[in-house]
Amino acid sequence: MQGVTELKYCRVCKSENLIVFLSLGPIPLSNSFLRKEQLTEPEPFFPLDVCFCSNCGMVQLAQVVAPEIMFKDYAYLTGSSAPMKTHFTEMAERVIANLDLPAGSLVADIGSNDGTLLNQFKQRGMRVLGIEPATNVAELAERNGIDTVNEFFGEKTAQFISHQKGRAKVITATNVFAHVNDLDDFMQGIITFLDDRGVFVIEVPYLVDMLTRVEFDTIYHEHLSYFSLRPLMALFKRFEMSIIDVERIRVHGGSIRVYAGKGKKKLSGAAADLLKFESEARLDDVATCQEFAEGVNRIKIELTTLLKELKAKGHSIAGYGASAKGNILLNFCKIGTDIIDYVSDTTPFKQGLYTPGMHIPIAQETRIHDSPPDYTLLLAWNYAEEILSKEHRYRQAGGKFIVPSPRPRII
Ligand code: TYD
Ligand code: ZN
Numbered sequence: 001m002q003g004v005t006e007l008k009y010c011r012v013c014k015s016e017n018l019i020v021f022l023s024l025g026p027i028p029l030s031n032s033f034l035r036k037e038q039l040t041e042p043e044p045f046f047p048l049d050v051c052f053c054s055n056c057g058m059v060q061l062a063q064v065v066a067p068e069i070m071f072k073d074y075a076y077l078t079g080s081s082a083p084m085k086t087h088f089t090e091m092a093e094r095v096i097a098n099l100d101l102p103a104g105s106l107v108a109d110i111g112s113n114d115g116t117l118l119n120q121f122k123q124r125g126m127r128v129l130g131i132e133p134a135t136n137v138a139e140l141a142e143r144n145g146i147d148t149v150n151e152f153f154g155e156k157t158a159q160f161i162s163h164q165k166g167r168a169k170v171i172t173a174t175n176v177f178a179h180v181n182d183l184d185d186f187m188q189g190i191i192t193f194l195d196d197r198g199v200f201v202i203e204v205p206y207l208v209d210m211l212t213r214v215e216f217d218t219i220y221h222e223h224l225s226y227f228s229l230r231p232l233m234a235l236f237k238r239f240e241m242s243i244i245d246v247e248r249i250r251v252h253g254g255s256i257r258v259y260a261g262k263g264k265k266k267l268s269g270a271a272a273d274l275l276k277f278e279s280e281a282r283l284d285d286v287a288t289c290q291e292f293a294e295g296v297n298r299i300k301i302e303l304t305t306l307l308k309e310l311k312a313k314g315h316s317i318a319g320y321g322a323s324a325k326g327n328i329l330l331n332f333c334k335i336g337t338d339i340i341d342y343v344s345d346t347t348p349f350k351q352g353l354y355t356p357g358m359h360i361p362i363a364q365e366t367r368i369h370d371s372p373p374d375y376t377l378l379l380a381w382n383y384a385e386e387i388l389s390k391e392h393r394y395r396q397a398g399g400k401f402i403v404p405s406p407r408p409r410i411i
Helices: 067-071 082-099 116-122 135-143 155-165 183-193 207-212 228-240 269-280 284-312 326-331 366-370 382-389 394-395
Strands: 004-006 018-024 049-053 058-061 063-065 106-110 128-130 166-175 194-205 241-249 255-262 317-320 375-378 398-404
Touching: 004 228, 018 284, 049 284, 063 067, 063 269, 082 116, 082 166, 082 194, 082 382, 106 116, 116 128, 116 166, 128 241, 155 183, 155 284, 166 183, 183 194, 183 228, 183 241, 194 207, 194 241, 194 269, 207 284, 228 241, 228 269, 241 269, 284 398, 317 366, 366 394, 375 382, 382 394, 382 398
Parallel strands: 106 128, 106 166, 166 194, 317 375, 375 398
Antiparallel strands: 004 063, 018 049, 049 058, 194 255, 241 255
8 A cells, every 4th residue: 555564573673573463444644634625535544453572562553654644744733732731841840850950951852843842941941952844833833932953853863963953961752752663763863862971751652551541542653653661671772772760651641751871771660660560461462462452342332332322312422622542533433423513622723624534523612612512522531630620511511421441431
């Protein structure tokens, strides 16, 4: 298929022992929202199969869609999400404190998006540089006053920027490491661009959280790798880097923040504990992934049965949050306009568009308040707490939320 490459070997350890345990596709790219006039045009669908490396335990997509197709006009804006802003403020404060970072240090962010994270470092006296492949988003960051290089990160970009700016004391990559196909080139770039005593900080969704909470809708084409600590350690070791510390954090349905540096370092107690936890969670066994896949198929059956029953009783149903994960869920479960009238979303540029594949119209969030639906399917469940408290009036008036995982339930 055009623009799709089959994964031949594990991205981390190069083993060919890859076992596919789940198929969610064919399915459109989860952020390819459509304008009305595009609804009648052919829509590209891509396979979405997930596999397990029986050598190192790395979970990854079995196919890779060309990055030019996925990232050139990216619709995700960090700054448009209030909880992510808070998260990045805390992250900047914590990284500066943990590393005792002097003012004027160069902090670079890979996949810097609209510059929300770097802005926090800048406000705290750091020199900052963004690296962002999506042209529209990079331009926005520049307008926000964040110096941004509009490129994919890798050895070539690293050579260029370290020449121009010097080496970075801190390189961050939040929710981007899992999007990288050629991890070798990326890591080589880190070696080139990172100061010898610098720290590389990544945040990636945590495999254990995805598996135990059955958050299958965090699986999408852009998201090539599903990390746990053990394969990450193996990867860093190959580049003569080591993991210094790790923290579990709440964003994106459960993530880990990993600190790594060049050379051999002592593993923190937290990292050693997490390794032990992973082995207790049987992350080295494909059966763990296969059980997850059974849970995914159970959600599909239970959720569609529930929604169809409610619809048959004459209830109105809306979706909440036109998130990428929501689009995976809607497509995988084949939930369309026969069930859901619209999806509400706070992001202005999504409003008026249609969800990929299922073609559900996206409305402003005020619509939920103006004519409240009987039921609302929570598609942005990563913000469940915030949304449920924000919508207490809807709930007090009898409106109900449906949460899809780990088992569909009404609250
Ligand atoms: P996001 O967290 O960006 O996840 P994904 O990576 O899966 O797209 O998606 C959340 C979406 O939900 C985003 O489009 C904004 C929207 N949203 C609301 O509509 N209302 C809210 O109160 C919140 C928190 C988010
Ligand atoms: Zn492997």
